[in-house]
Amino acid sequence: MQKPTIFSKILNCPDKKNEKNSVADINGFGNNVLITGANRGLGLNMVEEIAKNYGVKRIFACCRDPDKAKDLVSLNLKYKVIHLIKLDVQNDKSIEVAAEEVKKILVNENLNVLINNAGIFEDTFGERTGGSFYFPQRDYWARHFDINVNGLAMVTAAFLPLLQQSAKAGERALLINMSSTLASISLGRIADFLKNGNVAYSMTKAAVNSYTHLVSKYLEKDGIITTCFCPGWVKTDLGTEVAELTVDQSIPPLMKTISNLKKEQNGNYMNRFDLYLFLDILSINTHFRHCDRLLTHSNIMT
Numbered sequence: 697m698q699k700p701t702i703f704s705k706i707l708n709c710p711d712k713k714n715e716k717n718s719v720a721d722i723n724g725f726g727n728n729v730l731i732t733g734a735n736r737g738l739g740l741n742m743v744e745e746i747a748k749n750y751g752v753k754r755i756f757a758c759c760r761d762p763d764k765a766k767d768l769v770s771l772n773l774k775y776k777v778i779h780l781i782k783l784d785v786q787n788d789k790s791i792e793v794a795a796e797e798v799k800k801i802l803v804n805e806n807l808n809v810l811i812n813n814a815g816i817f818e819d820t821f822g823e824r825t826g827g828s829f830y831f832p833q834r835d836y837w838a839r840h841f842d843i844n845v846n847g848l849a850m851v852t853a854a855f856l857p858l859l860q861q862s863a864k865a866g867e868r869a870l871l872i873n874m875s876s877t878l879a880s881i882s883l884g885r886i887a888d889f890l891k892n893g894n895v896a897y898s899m900t901k902a903a904v905n906s907y908t909h910l911v912s913k914y915l916e917k918d919g920i921i922t923t924c925f926c927p928g929w930v931k932t933d934l935g936t937e938v939a940e941l942t943v944d945q946s947i948p949p950l951m952k953t954i955s956n957l958k959k960e961q962n963g964n965y966m967n968r969f970d971l972y973l974f975l976d977i978l979s980i981n982t983h984f985r986h987c988d989r990l991l992t993h994s995n996i997m998t
């Protein structure tokens with residue numbers, strides 16, 4: 697058993713330097729994984745990375761329109777573990793039908809990992825985007841909240857019984873929510889972001905963090921690990937081509953971190969290397985000082 701350092705004690709996190717690979721390294725995703733927004737961007741790359749490297753039995757790759765999801769269909773031809781599932785996170789009926797379809801395919805098996813990835817960030821920059829501080833548009837904010845927050849909560853509720861069964865059977869059970877560093881209240885990115893930034897998006901992701909933290913407390917007793925992640929600022933339709941990272945710099949480390957998640961990390965808000973973006977969740981001065989140190993020495997502001 698490793699000796700905890702002062703920081704691992706304070707942060708209730710493992711000391712990475714001495715940490716040995718756990719059983720979770722062998723696979724870390726269990727047999728069955730579900731990903732929303734899987735037809736492009738990060739979701740599509742998650743599907744490929746997991747299919748290629750993690751030996752899972754099934755990946756339920758959910759998207760609004762499987763008939764138009766060309767890249768996902770190509771992946772499906774290459775990796776037989778992929779199942780295309782129609783799912784629109786804004787439509788309750790669609791979520792219900794998708795959950796029934798997944799249950800049917802699983803028969804008596806359980807869902808081990810749910811990745812709530814689907815999300816929007818419309819009109820990236822500019823004072824009049826609708827998500828901005830000075831010119832907010834109600835329908836714009838409502839759409840961001842409906843997809844990024846409400847949809848995530850509805851999908852989670854629909855698939856939760858399958859995750860709970862998994863935990864009950866002693867299998868891997870992970871609930872993963874895609875957040876962003878832009879969600880961070882304490883990191884204060886908003887200050888220089890107000891004029892041109894999409895304030896609505898930041899608020900939705902802060903809500904995702906709040907949701908993650910709240911439900912993690914309830915699901916802990918069931919044996920489910922719930923966390924949220926910033927993938928970094930990544931070149932996708934959402935991240936735009938001026939983003940700092942390619943999907944290959946984001947998704948492999950993110951998937952590795954997820955595969956290694958331990959119960960001590962339940963409720964955390966992390967970047968793709970499992971550095972803690974915890975300031976909005978825990979708020980004592982030590983955490984502020986420690987995070988400033990992390991920020992100085994790493995690239996977690998992406």
Ligand SMILES: NC(=O)c1ccc[n+]([C@@H]2O[C@H](COP(=O)([O-])OP(=O)(O)OC[C@H]3O[C@@H](n4cnc5c(N)ncnc54)[C@H](OP(=O)(O)O)[C@@H]3O)[C@@H](O)[C@H]2O)c1
Binds near residue numbers: 738739
């Ligand atoms: N890229 C970044 O720099 C970055 C940074 C931080 C966090 N994130 C988060 O990571 C996640 C994925 O982002 P991304 O960069 O991959 O974005 P993206 O390339 O724009 O892809 C977004 C995905 O979400 C899906 N989606 C949107 N509305 C949906 C709905 N109503 N129902 C189901 N699916 C829906 C899209 O499907 P359609 O094709 O049908 O629209 C698409 O598959 C998002 O939650 C985002 O906030 C991204």
